[in-house]
Amino acid sequence: MTVVPAGEGFVGLVRAGGTVRIIDLEGNQAADTLLYDAHDLDNRYSAFDTIREQRSAYLTTGSQLLSTELDVLMTLTADTVGRHDTIGGACSQESNVLRYGEHTRHMHACRETFLRTGAQVGIGARQLTHNINFFMNVPVTSDGGLSFADGLSSPGQYVELTAERDVFVLISNCPQLNNPCNGWNPTPIQVVVREPA
Amino acid sequence: MLVAHDVPGGAAWSVRVRAGRELRCTALGPDANLSLLLLRADDPLDRLNVPDTLKAQMSACVRAPMVLMSDRGIGLATVTGSSLDWHDALCGHSTDVHVAPFGLTSYQDVRNERRVSARAGLLSELRKHGRDRADLHGSVNLFSKVALDDSGGLARVPGWSAEGDWVTLRSEVELLVLMSTSIHPLATTWAPPPVRVEISEAPADESARLFRDESARALEQAARAVV
Numbered sequence: 284m285t286v287v288p289a290g291e292g293f294v295g296l297v298r299a300g301g302t303v304r305i306i307d308l309e310g311n312q313a314a315d316t317l318l319y320d321a322h323d324l325d326n327r328y329s330a331f332d333t334i335r336e337q338r339s340a341y342l343t344t345g346s347q348l349l350s351t352e353l354d355v356l357m358t359l360t361a362d363t364v365g366r367h368d369t370i371g372g373a374c375s376q377e378s379n380v381l382r383y384g385e386h387t388r389h390m391h392a393c394r395e396t397f398l399r400t401g402a403q404v405g406i407g408a409r410q411l412t413h414n415i416n417f418f419m420n421v422p423v424t425s426d427g428g429l430s431f432a433d434g435l436s437s438p439g440q441y442v443e444l445t446a447e448r449d450v451f452v453l454i455s456n457c458p459q460l461n462n463p464c465n466g467w468n469p470t471p472i473q474v475v476v477r478e479p480a
Numbered sequence: 481m482l483v484a485h486d487v488p489g490g491a492a493w494s495v496r497v498r499a500g501r502e503l504r505c506t507a508l509g510p511d512a513n514l515s516l517l518l519l520r521a522d523d524p525l526d527r528l529n530v531p532d533t534l535k536a537q538m539s540a541c542v543r544a545p546m547v548l549m550s551d552r553g554i555g556l557a558t559v560t561g562s563s564l565d566w567h568d569a570l571c572g573h574s575t576d577v578h579v580a581p582f583g584l585t586s587y588q589d590v591r592n593e594r595r596v597s598a599r600a601g602l603l604s605e606l607r608k609h610g611r612d613r614a615d616l617h618g619s620v621n622l623f624s625k626v627a628l629d630d631s632g633g634l635a636r637v638p639g640w641s642a643e644g645d646w647v648t649l650r651s652e653v654e655l656l657v658l659m660s661t662s663i664h665p666l667a668t669t670w671a672p673p674p675v676r677v678e679i680s681e682a683p684a685d686e687s688a689r690l691f692r693d694e695s696a697r698a699l700e701q702a703a704r705a706v707v
Contacts, residue, residue: 290507324614325612329618330618331570331571331619335570335571335572335634335665336573338634338635339631339632339634340570340628341632351613352614353575366632370531370534370535370540370570371529371531371534372529372530372531372535373534375551375553376553377552377553377554377701378529378536380701381536381549381553381697381698382694384693394551408525408551409525409614410614411551412617413530413617421535423540424540424630425540425565425628425630427534427540427541427543429534430538437621439649
């Protein structure tokens with residue numbers, strides 16, 4: 284059991300059949316998450332393969348989180364929120380500049396956390412890819428619109444993922460202050476890894 | 481015109497393009513698909529980042545005059561125009577799993593008529609440049625539309641593009657452009673038409689700069705990508 288403060292990262296091995304639970308302790312907190320086959324880092328989570336194969340833009344209970352090789356890395360086996368984003372990607376200093384202006388360049392961002400934390404298991408810039416945003420609400424519309432909206436999560440809500448093979452779970456607890464993805468107030472999450480029964 | 485090349489249906493191609501070029505892609509048959517990846521030629525770790533492109537411009541698809549943005553916040557290319565107002569950005573690219581229903585074929589059996597997925601074609605092009613699976617980011621699928629409903633459901637729109645439909649891209653930095661004309665992963669037939677790619681000097685274009693502040697800033701960053 285690990286409490287991950289806002290702006291910090293987590294990486295852990297979840298063995299096949301084991302689970303990871305990510306708990307939004309204070310509500311409305313984005314947990315940017317990447318998954319990697321622990322034995323083949325290039326067989327990594329693929330947001331667009333996942334979206335396409337389930338024919339839905341959002342993740343929820345039952346979503347199979349696919350890799351670039353179309354292997355099921357993990358299954359979303361519990362979700363008390365109901366809907367999570369995997370289109371919006373992670374924040375970076377550079378994307379903050381594009382979205383909010385030059386004055387945000389030196390604000391802390393998820394990409395730095397991914398790189399610092401991922402380095403512990405050999406995940407570098409080349410291995411980073413398009414992530415999941417648990418507890419984040421990014422509605423899309425039939426006319427092609429997309430927006431970052433107020434979160435749907437509240438204190439104590441959680442997701443639980445079951446590993447279908449040995450998986451590295453890499454999380455950045457998002458430090459974003461420039462949009463409502465963290466309710467304008469980034470807060471801690473808790474991560475609980477359970478070994479297979 | 482500097483270069484004109486017809487990419488046969490179901491094939492893949494890559495080309496290095498200097499900054500300030502126009503790439504005009506034209507469908508040479510109905511229901512075309514062009515799965516496209518962009519890497520910076522001078523710094524191939526900086527790749528087209530589809531999520532950053534979509535969120536910065538508040539769009540669930542690619543359309544003119546959006547700027548295609550990189551991992552490190554550089555405007556790689558501008559979609560300067562198109563006869564279509566929706567290009568799919570959410571469905572990745574076809575793999576052997578998507579080609580198999582139409583019969584995977586071998587070179588031994590059918591020579592160059594073999595059916596190759598977009599994934600296989602893009603990987604083949606990436607490997608020519610010393611790149612590999614780790615460099616395979618999300619692509620966009622020009623000429624294809626996958627409609628969204630208001631609950632987030634997806635359905636490919638068959639026949640979205642017709643012969644003669646076109647899209648123009650302006651390179652904002654020097655690029656490695658990788659493309660596959662294989663089928664869209666949600667296609668229900670194997671009938672990929674060729675796509676003509678014409679590369680020329682790009683005319684001045686202010687549409688993206690005027691479109692959104694985010695798009696304008698991506699172009700500013702492109703101008704100072706290498707100082």
